[in-house]
Amino acid sequence: MFNPTDLFKMRLKAHVTLLNRYLRYIFNGHFMIALVFIIVTSAVYYERWLEEVPPTFPAAYVIAFFLAFVILYNPFQSFLKEPDKVFLIVKENEMHRYFKLAFLYNYVAQLYIVMFVLAALGPLYFEFYPERSTLLNVIVVFIVLILKAVNMTLNWHMLQVDDPKMFRGEKIVRIILTYVLVYTLIVGEHFLIVGLVYVVLVTISYAFAKKETRLHWERLIQNDLERLGQFFRFVSLFADVPHMKGKLKKRRYLAKLVRNFTPFSQTETPLYLYRLTFLRSGDYFGLYVRLTILALVFIVFVPNEWFKIVFGLLFMYMTSFQLQTLYFHHRNNIWHDLYPIGDETHRKSYLKWLNQLGMLQAAVLSLAFLAQGAAPFFFIMLGSGVVFSLSFHQLYMKKKIETADVHRS
Amino acid sequence: MQRILEVEGLTGGYANKTVIHDISFSVAQKEIVALIGLNGAGKSTTIKHIIGLLKQKQGTIKINGRSLDEDAATYRKQIAFVPEQPILYEELTLYEHLRLTAMAYDIDEKTFEKRLKTLLAAFRMERYIDWFPVHFSKGMRQKVMIMNAFLIEPELYIVDEPFVGLDPLGIDSFLNWMQKMRDQGAAVLMSTHILATAEQYCDRFIILHEGKIRADGTMEQLQEQFNMPNASLHDLYIELTKDERHV
Numbered sequence: 001m002f003n004p005t006d007l008f009k010m011r012l013k014a015h016v017t018l019l020n021r022y023l024r025y026i027f028n029g030h031f032m033i034a035l036v037f038i039i040v041t042s043a044v045y046y047e048r049w050l051e052e053v054p055p056t057f058p059a060a061y062v063i064a065f066f067l068a069f070v071i072l073y074n075p076f077q078s079f080l081k082e083p084d085k086v087f088l089i090v091k092e093n094e095m096h097r098y099f100k101l102a103f104l105y106n107y108v109a110q111l112y113i114v115m116f117v118l119a120a121l122g123p124l125y126f127e128f129y130p131e132r133s134t135l136l137n138v139i140v141v142f143i144v145l146i147l148k149a150v151n152m153t154l155n156w157h158m159l160q161v162d163d164p165k166m167f168r169g170e171k172i173v174r175i176i177l178t179y180v181l182v183y184t185l186i187v188g189e190h191f192l193i194v195g196l197v198y199v200v201l202v203t204i205s206y207a208f209a210k211k212e213t214r215l216h217w218e219r220l221i222q223n224d225l226e227r228l229g230q231f232f233r234f235v236s237l238f239a240d241v242p243h244m245k246g247k248l249k250k251r252r253y254l255a256k257l258v259r260n261f262t263p264f265s266q267t268e269t270p271l272y273l274y275r276l277t278f279l280r281s282g283d284y285f286g287l288y289v290r291l292t293i294l295a296l297v298f299i300v301f302v303p304n305e306w307f308k309i310v311f312g313l314l315f316m317y318m319t320s321f322q323l324q325t326l327y328f329h330h331r332n333n334i335w336h337d338l339y340p341i342g343d344e345t346h347r348k349s350y351l352k353w354l355n356q357l358g359m360l361q362a363a364v365l366s367l368a369f370l371a372q373g374a375a376p377f378f379f380i381m382l383g384s385g386v387v388f389s390l391s392f393h394q395l396y397m398k399k400k401i402e403t404a405d406v407h408r409s
Numbered sequence: 410m411q412r413i414l415e416v417e418g419l420t421g422g423y424a425n426k427t428v429i430h431d432i433s434f435s436v437a438q439k440e441i442v443a444l445i446g447l448n449g450a451g452k453s454t455t456i457k458h459i460i461g462l463l464k465q466k467q468g469t470i471k472i473n474g475r476s477l478d479e480d481a482a483t484y485r486k487q488i489a490f491v492p493e494q495p496i497l498y499e500e501l502t503l504y505e506h507l508r509l510t511a512m513a514y515d516i517d518e519k520t521f522e523k524r525l526k527t528l529l530a531a532f533r534m535e536r537y538i539d540w541f542p543v544h545f546s547k548g549m550r551q552k553v554m555i556m557n558a559f560l561i562e563p564e565l566y567i568v569d570e571p572f573v574g575l576d577p578l579g580i581d582s583f584l585n586w587m588q589k590m591r592d593q594g595a596a597v598l599m600s601t602h603i604l605a606t607a608e609q610y611c612d613r614f615i616i617l618h619e620g621k622i623r624a625d626g627t628m629e630q631l632q633e634q635f636n637m638p639n640a641s642l643h644d645l646y647i648e649l650t651k652d653e654r655h656v
Contacts, residue, residue, distance in 0.1 A: 248500055248541060259508075266515040273498070273509060280500040334496055338460060339513040340485035 002091055004098035011079035012105060022235040034314055045302070050127055059128040063121050064183035067144055070117050071178055074110065074152040076159060077227050078102050078220045085217045092215055099156075099215075107152055114148065125186075140185060147178065150202055157209035159223070160216045170205050177201060233283055251279050269341055270349035277329055278353070284326055291319045292361055299368045305377050312365045312381055313388055316358060320392055323354055327401050331408070343405050350401065351393050358389030410437040413487075413565050413596035414459065419468035421458050422620075427466065428454040429620040436565070436596040441587065443607040444600040445646065446617035452600040453493065455617065456569050459598070460490050472565060486514060489558035493569040493600075495550035497542040504538045506553055507560055514561045521560070528556045531582050547574035559586055566590065568599040572606065584610055608642035616649060623649060 026032060079102065080088075088095065118141065151174075158167055181198050184191040255276060262272045278284045295315035299308045327350045330336055336346070362385025369378040414436040422428030429451040436442045446452050457463040459470055461477045461484070469476055477484045497506065507528075511521035529535045532552045542550060551574050558566060566587070572580055587597055588610065601607050607614065614631060616624040624631055624645075631645050632638050640648070 248543065250541070252539075255502075255505075259505075264508075264512060264518040264521075266512060269509060269512040272512060273501075276505060277498075277500050330498065333498070334462060334492070335498075335513075337462060338485060338488075338490055340482040340515070341513055342482065 002094060004091075004094050004096075005101065008079070008098045008101040012101075015079055022231075025235065034318060038311075038314070041302075041307075047123070050123055053124075053127065057128075059124055060183055060186045063125055063186050064179055066117050066121055067182045067186075068175070068179040070110075070114050071144060071147045071151055071182065072175060073113070074106075074148070074155045075227060076102075076106055076152075076156060076220075076223065077109075078224050080217070080221045080224050082221060082225075085221060089217060095215070103152070103156060107149060110148070110152075111145075114144065118144075129186075143185060144182070147181070151178070154202065154205055154209065157206065157212070159219060160212045160214065161209055162212065162216065167205075167209070170201075170208075174201065174205070249280050249285070251285070254279050254285075266341065267345055268349070269339065270346045271353055273330065274326060274350055274353045278323075278326055278357075281329065284323060287322055288319055288357065288361075291315050291322075292364055295361075295365055296368050299365060300372070305374060308369070309377065309381055309384060312362075313384060316361055316365070316385060316388055317392065319361060320354060320358055320389070320397070323357070324397060324400065326350070326354075328404070331404075347398070347401055347405070351398055354397065355389055355393045358393065359386060362386055362389060410439055412437045413473060414598065415469075415471045415474075416455075416459070417469045417471075419455070419458060419465055419470060421463055421465040421468070422451075422454055423463070427620070429458075429617075431468070432617070432620075432622050433468075434615050434622060434625055436598050438564075438594050438596055439591055440613060441591050441597040441599065441611045442613045442615060443611035444598060444615050444617060445602075445604065445607065445642075446600075447650065450617045451620040452617055453569060456490075456567055456598075456600060460488055460567055461485065487564045489561045489563045489566050491551075491554045491558050491566070491568040491571055493573070495547070495554045497545075497550055497553060499542055502539050502541055503534065503553060507556060510557045510560055514563070516561065524560050524562070528559055531586060532556055532579060533582075548576055548579060551575055552579055555583055555586075559590065562590070562593075562595075564595055566595060566597040566599075568597065570601055571599065572601065572603050580606075604643045604646060605641075614642065616646065618649070 078099065154174075158171075161167065177194070177198055181191070181194050184194045258272070258275045258279060262268050262275060278288075292315070295312055298311040298315070302308050302311060327347075362382055365385060366378045366381035369375075369381050412435045416435065417433050419432050420427060420430055432451075432455065434442075444452050444455065454463065458465050461481075472484055472487050475484060498509075501509065504525075507525055508521065511518075511525075516524075529538065532555070534549070534552060534556070537545070537549065542553070545553070551571065555571065558568070568587075571583060575583065584606070587599075591597060599607075599611065608628065613627055614624070615622060616631075624634060626634065628642065631642075632640055635645055635648055637645060637648065
């Protein structure tokens, strides 16, 4: 007898097992220490900034922005699997119980993000609205939670609609209106009237979306695959994740650059492959750009010059550390073994490419010092960055991938 | 004719499971040899041993007289392999696949450009030069593998069941190209289930059954061995397995 409740419990259990397995990796790595360091330092600077924040600071706008974000951000994890569209699709009518449970799980699981954001915004809120009563604050939190539930329900129904483009306009209006509503909630003015408009909009949207009574299996499954991909990408910051499949980006212009700058010769074959893979797959390129920008933000806003250098190097470390998965990206592909090219050449090419990326990053970061008019620190950042890149790749990383190759063969 | 591939007393398979038992055969220059057998007969395992993905338990495999252990790079450079299931880099376009292969097998850029043009035309893939494998059908993926192989123009082609998924024009191009390479002096070992095509295009047939070679010869030799003059490869093969079932 098919029991959707049991099925959900089974799937959830499998998911929790998976989470546990990978979370263990995360809390083991020294990468975590770097992350904690950054969070703690940020918190310290946040607190210091709060002490001298000017009263003209648009706190309500900022708070509303983040709260509206957590209200509207509702990814839905259904735990469906690819074969379900063959085996379970006949049981669609009975699956409603399953999806109800899944909905409940998603809501509760999302609460941790809400709590984190509330905790982060709390100090700012109390700084600007110290006179509010506890009851009022509890009501504010309560309303945020209700709004999230409402939006999650709407999103779930929208997910089933065949042509989501139809609702693009609705989505934009809802995003803006949610922001305005939360803003009125924070400042405590016009909340009721905006709230009334909001209720009308949501009711209409709901009525339209609810017309679609069939489930969109293809999309639900695709969604779950993407969610899982995101999770693995996150885990891959800490541990090697096998068979991680990211979305492919074409990046034709950059690919052309790679072609022009990679000599046509046998020894450069792996370099050509690593460069193209870096560009297009598994979010390597995005990660590189993101971390570089983040490093720039720290260099610009952290007041102490030496601290800036430390942050620059820390981000360089994180970038290189995460890019080590690039070496293993094609390691299990049979062409790696069939090409008349030795492992040694593969390793050399990989280290060369990572070192080039490291040098480029060091150059970009040091330019930030120059732009701020700190010429001596420009040289210090550049010098230490280059030394770091060379030693990290030629000493640490070289050993690491050599060991991995030995274990393989 | 000079022997390109020589397999001597090969016993092998996986760590806990021996799939092939003491087989010996060779493939010479200007020769297309078909490797035939039921599912599980050991065709793919034999191929994996030849291309060096598996380590043999006993016996030797030599290409032009030298084994993989003696000189891995030279050994590998002489083989082009077409796998049964196309294996492509999802993040590379058709052009980049071919360029990568040309680089890996040390073909100079001018030769690459020249061969590229002819191959693209022969397999009618010019339109897809900048496409990614995600948008390719099984047949198109197979074509990429085949083009990669013919791009290298090596001395030995190892082809594992090339016809599945290919359209009729693709099959035709493949067979023509294979014959052209043979006539230029290459050796081809091809595993397949399509017996009629094999009979028409291959010079010699190796019938593998339960990890052992049951027959090895030209059509005439096989007909003689089975005492079935004028029989087709299909008939011979059915006869052979019948024989096996009675035992």
